[in-house]
Amino acid sequence: MGTEILVTGATGTVGSHVVSALADTDVSFKAGVRDPTAGDWPENCEPIAFDFERPETWGFAFDGIDTLFLLRPPSVGRDRLVAAVDAAIRMGVEHVTYLSVLGAARNPLLPHRRLERHLETSGATYTFLRASYFMQNLSEIHAPEIREHDEVFVPAGTGAVSFVDARDVGAVAALTMREPGHEDESYDLTGPEALDFETVAERFSDVLGRPVTYTDPSSVAFVRRMYARGVPLRFAVLMLGIYAPARFGRAGRVEDDVERLLDRPATSLSTFVSDYREVWEADE
Ligand SMILES: NC(=O)c1ccc[n+]([C@@H]2O[C@H](COP(=O)([O-])OP(=O)(O)OC[C@H]3O[C@@H](n4cnc5c(N)ncnc54)[C@H](OP(=O)(O)O)[C@@H]3O)[C@@H](O)[C@H]2O)c1
Known part of the structure; x- marks a missing residue:
């Protein structure tokens, strides 16, 4: 297992950390990307052209691959994804590590x-x-409001969320592709604690050393602000749906799979904010 790995979504939030985690090993692997000429890749990684929307790229990308890291990019339809997975398995992929949701x-x-x-x-x-x-x-979609307005601007009401660091997800993904024992298993990947957004704002204030507040926007206020700063309307509305479980208090489940699999505690929000603090520092 894990002799020939292909990582899809390799430039994305989780895929980039799958690449980083595999870079620290002696495994050679491929990163399937839409533009293989762009970006810096580790020595043991070969970037190759791969596009879910362009089946003509699949044959070369899946050739010789036995293990696939799969995610569904937000813009790719289910039918395309299924067709690509089926093609990969027909071509010899034996194991798929799939990024799903809690x-x-x-x-x-x-x-x-x-x-x-x-x-x-x-x-x-x-x-x-x-x-x-x-x-x-x-640090990505919600960063501008924190950086420019000292505001955590998320439509999550008073619900708590068991945030996980994508670095931990990437590390677990790499593990499941490199060693046996993870076949036909499902892991619930959460951080070490469930935090409501008032507490999230407090953690930012503590680490950044300036007051950051949670403003709990209404759905309309959220969509309006996102749209005004250039987020496509469709995506802003989609985010309301993504935060619905948090708003209804259904996103706070904490599990120990990250700690058990990585043999170390899951990364805390305070550590994450400290590690990425320059993202939220205002430009001088
Ligand atoms: N956000 C969350 O809190 C969260 C939590 C749990 C699960 N998830 C799930 O995570 C998944 C998304 O993962 P992510 O956040 O790591 O992704 P992401 O940051 O949105 O990155 C998407 C990746 O897919 C690539 N991509 C886009 N279109 C492509 C195409 N047509 N063919 C091949 N590659 C393409 C992008 O590459 P380019 O560089 O070419 O654009 C990029 O590497 C979704 O299924 C989401 O539901 C998200």
């Missing part, structure tokens, strides 16, 4: 669960990584 097991209508079900009967072995909300949402 709670997928209990929600048969969720697209992630539907893909999981497809993988369960695909003939390949699988590892499902059911991840909680990424801490990186705070």
Whole structure:
């Protein structure tokens, strides 16, 4: 297992950390990216052209691969993803580590669960990584409000969230592809604690040394502000849906799979904020 690995979404939030985790090993692997001429890649990584939307790239990308790290980019439809996975398995992929979401097991209508079900009967072995909300949402999509307005601007009400660091998700993904024992397993990947957004703002204040507040925007205020700063309307509305479980108090489950698999505690939000603090420092 894990002799020929292909990482999809290798430039993204989790995929980039799968690449980093594999870079620290003696495994050679491939990164399937839409533009293989761009970016810096570790010595043991070969970037190759791969696009879910361009089946003509699949044959070369899947050739000789036995282990696949799979995620569904937000813009890619389910049918495309299924067709690509089926092609990969036909070409010899034996194991798929799939980035899913926490709670997928209990929600048969969720697209992630539907893909999981497809993988369960695909003939390949699988590892499902059911991840909680990424801490990186705070350093990516929500960063401008924290940096420019000292404001955590997320439509999550008073619900708590068991944020996980995508670095931990990447490390677990790498592990499941390099060593045996993770076949047909599902892991719930959360951080070490569930935090409501008042507490998230407090952690930012403590680490950054300036007051950051949670303003708990209404749905309308959230969509309006996101749209005004250039986020496509469709994506802003989608985010409301993504935060609905948090708003309804259903995103706070904490599990110990990260700690158990990595043999160290899951990364805390305070550590994450400290490690990435320059993201939220205002430009001088
Ligand atoms: N955000 C959260 O809190 C959270 C939590 C749990 C699970 N998830 C799940 O995580 C998944 C997304 O993972 P992510 O956040 O790591 O992704 P991401 O940061 O949005 O990155 C998407 C990646 O997919 C690539 N990509 C886009 N279109 C492609 C195409 N047509 N063909 C091939 N590659 C393409 C992008 O590459 P380019 O460089 O070419 O654009 C990029 O590397 C989703 O299924 C989401 O539901 C998210």
